[in-house]
Structure formats: structure tokens, C-alpha cells
Amino acid sequence: MSGEGRAADDGKRATVDPDDAWRTRLIERTAEGSQELAPVGGTSPVELVIERGGVLRVPEDAALDPDAADASFGAGETMILNVGPQHPSTHGVLRMMVELEGETILRSKPVIGYLHTGMEKTGEELTYVQGATNVTRMDYLSPLHNELVYSLAVEKLLGIEIPPRATWIRMLMCELNRISSHVMWAATNGMDLASTTMMIFGLRERDLVLQFFEKVTGLRMNHNFIRPGGVAADLPDGWEDDVAAVVDTVGARLADYDNLLTGQPIFRERTEGVGIVSAEQLLALSATGPILRAAGVPWDLRRSMPYLAYDEVDFDVIVGTVGDCFDRYAVRLNEVRESIRIVRQILEKMPSGDYRTQDKKVTPPPRARIDESMEALIHHFKLFTRGIEPPQGETYVAVESPRGELGCYLVSDGSNRPMRMHIRAPSFVNLQSVPASLQGGLVADMIAVLSSVDPVLGEVDR
Amino acid sequence: MASPGSLAATVAELAEVPSADSAGDEVFFPSRQDYVGLAKALREAGFETCSDLCAVDYLTHLDRPLPAGVARERFEVVVNLLSHRAARRVRLRVMVPEHDPVCPTLFAVYPGTENMEREAYDLMGIRFAGHPDPSRILLPEDWEGHPLRRDYGVGRVPVQFKEAPGPR
Numbered sequence: 001m002s003g004e005g006r007a008a009d010d011g012k013r014a015t016v017d018p019d020d021a022w023r024t025r026l027i028e029r030t031a032e033g034s035q036e037l038a039p040v041g042g043t044s045p046v047e048l049v050i051e052r053g054g055v056l057r058v059p060e061d062a063a064l065d066p067d068a069a070d071a072s073f074g075a076g077e078t079m080i081l082n083v084g085p086q087h088p089s090t091h092g093v094l095r096m097m098v099e100l101e102g103e104t105i106l107r108s109k110p111v112i113g114y115l116h117t118g119m120e121k122t123g124e125e126l127t128y129v130q131g132a133t134n135v136t137r138m139d140y141l142s143p144l145h146n147e148l149v150y151s152l153a154v155e156k157l158l159g160i161e162i163p164p165r166a167t168w169i170r171m172l173m174c175e176l177n178r179i180s181s182h183v184m185w186a187a188t189n190g191m192d193l194a195s196t197t198m199m200i201f202g203l204r205e206r207d208l209v210l211q212f213f214e215k216v217t218g219l220r221m222n223h224n225f226i227r228p229g230g231v232a233a234d235l236p237d238g239w240e241d242d243v244a245a246v247v248d249t250v251g252a253r254l255a256d257y258d259n260l261l262t263g264q265p266i267f268r269e270r271t272e273g274v275g276i277v278s279a280e281q282l283l284a285l286s287a288t289g290p291i292l293r294a295a296g297v298p299w300d301l302r303r304s305m306p307y308l309a310y311d312e313v314d315f316d317v318i319v320g321t322v323g324d325c326f327d328r329y330a331v332r333l334n335e336v337r338e339s340i341r342i343v344r345q346i347l348e349k350m351p352s353g354d355y356r357t358q359d360k361k362v363t364p365p366p367r368a369r370i371d372e373s374m375e376a377l378i379h380h381f382k383l384f385t386r387g388i389e390p391p392q393g394e395t396y397v398a399v400e401s402p403r404g405e406l407g408c409y410l411v412s413d414g415s416n417r418p419m420r421m422h423i424r425a426p427s428f429v430n431l432q433s434v435p436a437s438l439q440g441g442l443v444a445d446m447i448a449v450l451s452s453v454d455p456v457l458g459e460v461d462r
Numbered sequence: 463m464a465s466p467g468s469l470a471a472t473v474a475e476l477a478e479v480p481s482a483d484s485a486g487d488e489v490f491f492p493s494r495q496d497y498v499g500l501a502k503a504l505r506e507a508g509f510e511t512c513s514d515l516c517a518v519d520y521l522t523h524l525d526r527p528l529p530a531g532v533a534r535e536r537f538e539v540v541v542n543l544l545s546h547r548a549a550r551r552v553r554l555r556v557m558v559p560e561h562d563p564v565c566p567t568l569f570a571v572y573p574g575t576e577n578m579e580r581e582a583y584d585l586m587g588i589r590f591a592g593h594p595d596p597s598r599i600l601l602p603e604d605w606e607g608h609p610l611r612r613d614y615g616v617g618r619v620p621v622q623f624k625e626a627p628g629p630r
Contacts, residue, residue: 112600113598113600156485284573285574286513392523394484407513407542409516419520420519422516422518424516
């Protein structure tokens, strides 16, 4: 159907329909040149291949013009449907523009930027010490990974080593964070597919982890716990029992998830075979994380390019087979189990020692030393007036966040503030695969596909 | 110059490109003309994914250390390529002059750079010639200026709100 429609419209491309005058008016109004959605038939086959379902252009106020509204559609005509940014299934403020022919999605485009607060610019105004408070607010479901990648980048610029206990505390916190992020994803995914019980289950388990975080860092989110040079504080007394209780409970309750969703026919009908993208396409689109592994690519930075002490713990990289929404669900659920495995090993192997480096250019001296030592006082004063001053240079560091490769590109000009702090946000990049997954699918599956990508809009827009 | 095991020894196109070692990362400085061809050669050499593309404004730090033979320019487009098979990263830094902030697009080689190049255009004002959708991505369509440039002050622009509905 659509192919015929395109061929029939090919000849009309150059002519201007007088009924379309409102469109030219809109074109003049936008500052970015032509912003109008031309009919599909106006796009040459070569351009359609280039677009890969990605490019759609509709100006902000095109839908508001009542005179232009035309409810009748002829054969081969398409409709633009706008979802969001307030739609509850868009995980925040994501707006989806989809072009429909009947119920089939022809093209789609995620429109983002509603949560943009210029955090990369803010990062250039904050010192290296303050920077962790900024990046932790980007991906609010895995704040510790953001702090980790930023701290690793600063440490790489400084060329310092951190003590083993700090490394293992970071690993413990990050794996717990992966658990909380994945169960939160399972909760919202269940909610999107009309399983409200799953929403309660997921939030319940996430809260167990957040309570432990609150005990360790003082906050449930935006911890500013992992800092350049180590972590902010040692683990509290009795942390082993708390962590064991958290992972035992979450591990046991994962059976509830299986009962509720994994074997559930309605859930499987809605997710199996939906939103399949091939591994080659995902690699070309730079996708990472669970959506890439669900397509069968065993790429996990923890295993392939180990950071922290991931080469000293035993875990499996979970991969799927076809890369549909169900595989993505299964990969995440089993990653929770693997994270629990890692946490149990950390419980056994946690070394003793310092929880932050003793390099006085990075870590402030203990309060008691300031009264006794002039040098300690000077270090304290320098650190809190000037901060850390890494040598000139640039570096890129990446970690495996629950959503994929989280990278930090940091440029230092030798001063106490980064000259450029760029975060490679996995959600931002993974969103590019949504048009590819949606193309040719049904509009009813759009929510399932969107949810399976797990976008966190705070990180997409930064 | 190219040591055995380094990329320049295996990828012929890299032999003439100035390179540097940045804290253990391999960095190459191709010219704007060679950049896309080089990326294509690297893709064929096994770098199947472009993990990151961003732009940097060196306005306040023009005297940064660069290898010999690289023209010093205000902007840089920084591309991070990743090879899954070799578990290896390589970084390309392309100089982009201030008076002509245009760079060829990588879209034909790595379609995953679509959003990243739009972001670089939006926030840094570098145009990517040949990009299929060269529009703003994070800021409103009618925003003026490119905030991540070093000469774009913080808090200089009043917050833009849509017109509020009047009293009823």
C-alpha cells in the first residue's frame, strides 16, 4: 500500500498546492529553515534509505491550526500522531512523532530537549570537587554510575591510584544501583504494559536498595558519594548484614516477577517479536547496554574492558537471541541476578584500608590534623579555595551503566575547572534505535518498544 | 614513528596522520578533508561503533599541546571509535576553524552519529555538511546562539517562557 502511494506521489513533488499555503507560512516562521513535514511521496527512495525512519519535521504549532485540520484520509495517505511530552508512558518528557498509515508506523522521531538544563555548561563552571554533585543529577536512576565515570575521568587526568577498599566500595554501590535501576525499569515496563502490580513490586524492591543508600550516603538519590580520590565515607557498621538482607530479599522476590510476567501469556504476547532490530543495525546506531545484548552481542564493558575490579569477580554477560522486547526484559531481569552474584562476592572479598586516597592534593586532611599541622592546614585551605588542578590534557572514560556505555570526555586546561565536560549519555544514543525498532510495527506496540529502551530523560536532555 | 601493534601500523591510511598518546589513549588528528575517509578505513579495520562524538571550544586554551603538523584552530570535533573485537578505542580530533565552523558528517559511515552531530550543532554551532536533519535537538527551534561556546556567558540570556494566558 505505502509503496504504491509513494510512487503515485512522485510526480507531484515540485508543484505547490494552493491548499498548502499555510505550510509555506510556517516554513517562513521557523528560524531553522524548512521545518515542514512533506508528504512521504515527496521523498526520493534514496533519501528514505538515508532517513532510516528517523527524520520527521513538524513545527511546534502545526497541530494547533484548526483550519488546516482535515479528518478525511484517502488511500495511501498518512497521519501524524503526536505522543507526549506529557504522556505517562514516555518515561518523563519524551515526545514521539509517529507517521501512521492505518495502524502501521511508517516513520517516527523522538523529540527531546524538554528537560535540557545545560548541565555540561554548568559542569564547566564548577570545580572538579563540586562536579560530582552536577553529574549525579543527570541519570537520576543510576546516580552512582554518573559519579563513578566522572571521578574515574578526573583521576585519569590526575594520574592517581585509589585504594583497593575505595574501588570495592564503588563496585558494591554501583552493582546495588544496577539492581535498583533494573527493578525500577521492570516496574515501569510492567506499568506501561498494564501490569500495575509490577509497578508496586518494582518500587518495593528499589526502596530496599535506596534505604541502604540512605544509610551509607545520607541521601536516597543524587548521592555525591563517589568523588575524585575515593568515596565520601566508609561503609557504616553492620553494612554486611544490610547488604545481605537486601540481596537475599530482592533475589527471593525475583521469583514473583517470573510468576507475574515471565510466564504470563498476555505479557509475552505484547513483547515477543515486538521491536526487533538486528545486531548490525544496533552497532551502526551506536546502541549499547541491554538492548544491544538482547540482540545477541556479548558486549559488556565490565567484561570486555574491565574497570574498577570487575576482572576479579565472577559473573556472566547475559545475551538474548532475537532482540525483541521480551529479550530485553529477560536480559535485564537476569542482570539483576548477576549483580546479586557480584554483590555476594564483594561481601566476601571487601578489603580493609583507606576509603579514599591519601594524596593531600585530592583528599582533605582529617579535621584533627588541621590543629596540629601547618601543612595539613595549607592543604585543607588550598583544596577548598582552589580545588583539584589536574595537568593539561583530555581523556575519555567509559563505564557500563544500567543503560549502556556511559562515557565522560574531560578536557583540562590546567585550572581548577574542567574546560569541557561532556557526558556520553547511553539513553540519548539508544533513543536513535527507537525509529528503527518501530518502523513497520503497530502503533499499539510503540509503548512497549519505548519502554524496552529504558530512556531516562534527565540523562537524554542533560 | 608507528610502533608495532599501534593502529598506524595496521591501518595504512593512518600512517601519515599526526598522532599523540593521551594518558594511554591513541589519538589521531586528521584534517577535515581526510576525516571521513579515515573513519571509513577504521570502520573496515574493525571499529564498528562510533561511541561518542562531541565538539570542544578551545577559545580560552588555544595554546594546548598538539603534535607537529596540526593547524591550531578554535574548535575541535572529537570522535571516539570502538572496536568490539579488539576491545580497543581510538580517538579522532578534527580541527574546525572559527571562521568556517563546518565539518563533514560521519552519518554515511556511522549512522549512530545522527543525534550526536545534532547536539554538537545545537550547543556548539558546528554545522555538519551532509547531515540528513541539521536542526536543533535540545534547545528550542528559535533559540539564538550556541550555549556551550566559551564566549556564551552563563546566565546572560533571560529564561525564555511561552506567553502566559491572560486573566479570565
